[in-house]
Amino acid sequence: MELVTIDDIKAAADRVRDFAVRTPLLPATWADPDRPLWIKPENLQPIGAFKIRGAFNTLARLDEPVRARGVVAYSSGNHAQAVAYAARTYGIPAYIVMPEDTPSVKVEKTRSYGAEVVLCPVGKREEYADDLVEKTGAVLVPPFDHPDVIAGQGTAGLEIAFDLPDVETVLVPVSGGGLASGVGTAIRALCPHARIYGVEPELAADATEGLAAGHRVDWPVADRNRTIADGLRSQPSDLTFAHLRKVVDGMITVTEDEIREAMRVLAYKSHLVTEPSGATAVAAYLKGAVPAGRTAAIVSGGNVNPQMLREILTA
Known part of the structure; x- marks a missing residue:
């Protein structure tokens, strides 16, 4: 199996430069001085x-x-x-399959970009997408199981390496594994002494279990859907799992309460609105699971349901 390289990621950076925001590394002034923390706020991307x-x-x-x-x-x-x-930027049609339990804020935003949204039963996304490909002749763009997707996500790792070349620990949320695969590849190539940790909710820790076992494991959809981190309910593919085995030093799991607390800390102390999935890397830092040293944590997204955000921030 051919894995993504640092050259693939550098080429991707040239392609996405005009579209993706080059997010900064924000110092967390509230962090432990022995474990200084920088936050990569990908929740500030256009989408x-x-x-x-x-x-x-x-x-x-x-x-x-x-x-x-x-x-x-x-x-x-x-x-x-x-x-x-x-797709709207390129002026082409987009057909998007979303599970029926997807937060309404994400469904509405997807439609606002001009896409045709098709809602499906939980666990039927791939089946519905394959039908659409056959009916429309359009091209499938998978969420993580593709070298070009992995290389694109890896551009966030390039930016971390450039902005904090002496980083010692990098924390990356893991779902399907595309982000961790790409970022891990970039950091491993440019900051070879840094430690790379994937972070998962305890209630969707299939990658953690699989990496410990040395092979992919399958968790039922119903089990993975227990976590409030709806963006981390997928499982790695053969391609992303191969990357994770190569570039990740270890996995950290976080509880639902630890995710909620990280969302509160990010909102009140770093002025960042995050969704549960986006807060998991900071949750791993807050629970003390990270070694001493300069740490970068990726806040992967901020598309949170407003009602959920209110409940968490006022708890």
């Missing part, structure tokens, strides 16, 4: 999440006649918005 990087890199790599047929994606929200936004 509110890092997924814009992989979407634009993938669409840019398509031949123009192929791209003109349109794109299909399946996603619980952030990849959906990213593909819809990129």
Whole structure:
């Protein structure tokens, strides 16, 4: 299996430069001085999440006649918005499959970019997407299981390496594993002494279990859907799992309460609105699971349901 390289990620950076925001590394002034923390706020991207990087890199790599047929994606929200936004930029159709339990804020935003949204039963996303590809002739843009998607997400790692070359620990949320695969590849190449940790909710810790076992494991959808971190309910593919085995030093799991507390800290102390999935890396830092040293944590997204945000911030 051919893995994404640092050259792939550097090429992706050139393609997405005009579309993805180069988010800064924000120092967390409230952090432990022995474990200084910098936050990579991908919630500040135009669509509110890092997924814009992989979407634009993938669409840019398509031949123009192929791209003109349109794109299909399946996603619980952030990849959906990213593909819809990129498709609108290119002036092509987008057909997006979203589970029926997707937060309404993500469904509405995806439609606002001009995409045709198809809601499906939980666990049927891929099946519905395959049907749409067959019916429309559009191209499938998977949420993580594609080298161009992984390379695009890896551009966030390039930026961390440039802004904090002496980083000692990097914390990355893990769902399907595309972000951690790309960022891990970039950090491993440019900051070889840094430690890279993936972070998952305890209630969706399939990657943690799989990496410990040395092979992918399957958790039922119903089990993974227990976590409030709806963006972290997917499982790694063979491709992303191979990347994770190569670039991740370890996994950290966080509880639902630790995720909620991280959202509160980010809102009140760093002035950042995050969704539960986006707060998991900071949750890992806050629980003290990170070694001493300079740490960078990726806040992967901020598309949170307003009612959920109110409940968490006022708890």
